[in-house]
Amino acid sequence: MNTISMSSYRPFQKLHPLSLLAQLSSRQASGCLQVATNSASWSVYLEHGKLTYASNSIDPFDRLDRHLRRLSAQVPALVSAIRVQVRLLFETAMEHQPTQSRDYQAICWLVEQQYLTTAQAAMLIEDLAKEVVESFLAIKEGNYELVDRHRFNEFPIFCHLDLRSLVEHCQHQLRKRQSGSSFASPMVRPDFLNRNGSGDRPKVAPKPPVVVQPNAAYPPAPIPTQPAAPTPKTVYTIACIDDSPTVLNAINSFLDDKSFSVLMINNPVKALMQIVRSKPDLILLDVEMPNLDGYELCSLLRRHSFFKDTPIIMVTGNTGFIDRAKAKLVRASGYLTKPFTQSDLLKMVFKHLT
Numbered sequence: 001m002n003t004i005s006m007s008s009y010r011p012f013q014k015l016h017p018l019s020l021l022a023q024l025s026s027r028q029a030s031g032c033l034q035v036a037t038n039s040a041s042w043s044v045y046l047e048h049g050k051l052t053y054a055s056n057s058i059d060p061f062d063r064l065d066r067h068l069r070r071l072s073a074q075v076p077a078l079v080s081a082i083r084v085q086v087r088l089l090f091e092t093a094m095e096h097q098p099t100q101s102r103d104y105q106a107i108c109w110l111v112e113q114q115y116l117t118t119a120q121a122a123m124l125i126e127d128l129a130k131e132v133v134e135s136f137l138a139i140k141e142g143n144y145e146l147v148d149r150h151r152f153n154e155f156p157i158f159c160h161l162d163l164r165s166l167v168e169h170c171q172h173q174l175r176k177r178q179s180g181s182s183f184a185s186p187m188v189r190p191d192f193l194n195r196n197g198s199g200d201r202p203k204v205a206p207k208p209p210v211v212v213q214p215n216a217a218y219p220p221a222p223i224p225t226q227p228a229a230p231t232p233k234t235v236y237t238i239a240c241i242d243d244s245p246t247v248l249n250a251i252n253s254f255l256d257d258k259s260f261s262v263l264m265i266n267n268p269v270k271a272l273m274q275i276v277r278s279k280p281d282l283i284l285l286d287v288e289m290p291n292l293d294g295y296e297l298c299s300l301l302r303r304h305s306f307f308k309d310t311p312i313i314m315v316t317g318n319t320g321f322i323d324r325a326k327a328k329l330v331r332a333s334g335y336l337t338k339p340f341t342q343s344d345l346l347k348m349v350f351k352h353l354t
Contacts, residue, residue: 012037017137018167020144025049025163031149037142042132043101047149050160053125054132055101061091064103065343067127077115081259084346086110103128108155122159129161134170236353239263239280241271241297242315243289247338251284254342255349268292272300279306282353284336287316287323298330311352315340 015035021044024033028049035042045053065083072078090106107124110116116124238260240251248264255262263278265271268289275283283301287294294314301307311333316323318337327335336348 012141012143014141015139015144017139021163021167024146029146032147033144034147035136035139035142035144037139042136042139044133044136045101045104047157047160049163051129051133051163051166052157052160053101053104054129054136055103056132056135058135060101060103061087061106062343063128063131064106067124070127071120071124075116075120078110079257079259080255080342080346081257081350082110082115084343084350087343087347088350104155107158111156111158118156118158125159126161129166130170130173133166134173137167137170137174235259235261236282236349237261237263237278237280238282238284238349239265239271239275239278240284241265241268241275241289241294242284242286243268244286247286247315251345254345268294268297271297275301276304276306280310282311282313282349283307284313284315285332287314287318295326295330298327298332302331313348313352 017035020033020035023029024044024046026049030047030049031045033042033044033046035044040057042056043054044051065087068078068083068086086106086109089109090102107116107121111118111121236259238251238255240248240262242248242251243266245266248266252262252264263274263280265274268286269291271292285294285298289297294316298312298314301310301312312331313334313336314327314332315336316338324335333352334348336345
């Protein structure tokens with residue numbers, strides 16, 4: 001069995017993820033197991049042999065957003081506005097900070113801001129860990145080290161997941177996928193078996209309530225002294241001007257929660273009057289429209305006293321330097337290139353709304 005390396009670098013070698021996790025569990029290790037391969041890296045955070053968080057470098061914020069969106073069915077406060085704010089705060093702003101995983105910091109922030117309870121954070125961390133550990137078990141070669149926990153900033157710990165149960169669950173899921181049968185047996189090595197049997201869901205050790213203290217690693221915010229009901233969220237009016245009903249419907253479906261009121265306008269000639277009446281908080285403006293193109297309309301809007309500072313985002317399939325120069329010339333606030341994803345749109349919208 002391999003021993004855990006403490007060196008900062010080792011050449012790639014054959015890895016046995018189950019053996020690594022079994023060692024750490026039996027030794028009741030604390031720290032962060034860091035594993036690097038040609039294509040990605042993994043971080044498995046442990047305290048006394050229990051898993052407290054797991055992440056990898058494969059789109060961690062896309063993964064977090066997927067799980068938050070699923071959790072929003074139970075937690076209505078997790079609207080897309082909050083999810084995008086999380087990405088804006090943590091996905092890029094802290095890229096070069098040598099601290100704990102930024103996606104974990106984002107979860108701590110959601111608890112601090114009372115968008116999640118500590119119990120909901122524990123459930124979220126467990127679901128994320130299942131996905132990450134499942135991918136971790138497929139690693140064949142790479143290098144690894146166990147980093148001492150004191151090299152990381154202190155963050156609240158919301159749960160302690162049993163590694164044996166977690167691995168059994170992940171192996172069972174892998175086996176089901178590989179065989180295509182819902183009756184496949186879990187392929188678990190003896191390292192994780194004991195006389196107590198196993199459950200499908202990892203055991204979460206009970207923990208006392210977590211008091212989250214402000215931390216310099218993420219933006220501080222005041223915490224209400226009393227747990228009050230969620231405050232009403234601001235509703236932003238977004239005007240979308242495009243001659244294509246398909247594009248308008250796509251934007252409307254992307255801005256699909258209570259944070260937005262979407263005004264869809266498909267006639268650029270009548271757009272100016274409708275915008276003056278509705279006074280939107282932000283305008284999404286197609287560049288290529290008949291009779292009046294987006295640059296002309298943007299220029300007209302900027303001449304109106306009410307829209308001098310309103311964010312106007314040009315939406316176009318053109319990515320050339322001349323097109324961007326035109327957008328700057330008419331004082332557009334931003335430039336969104338087609339085709340775009342929901343995440344692209346929400347990032348652009350909240351970048352300018354906040």
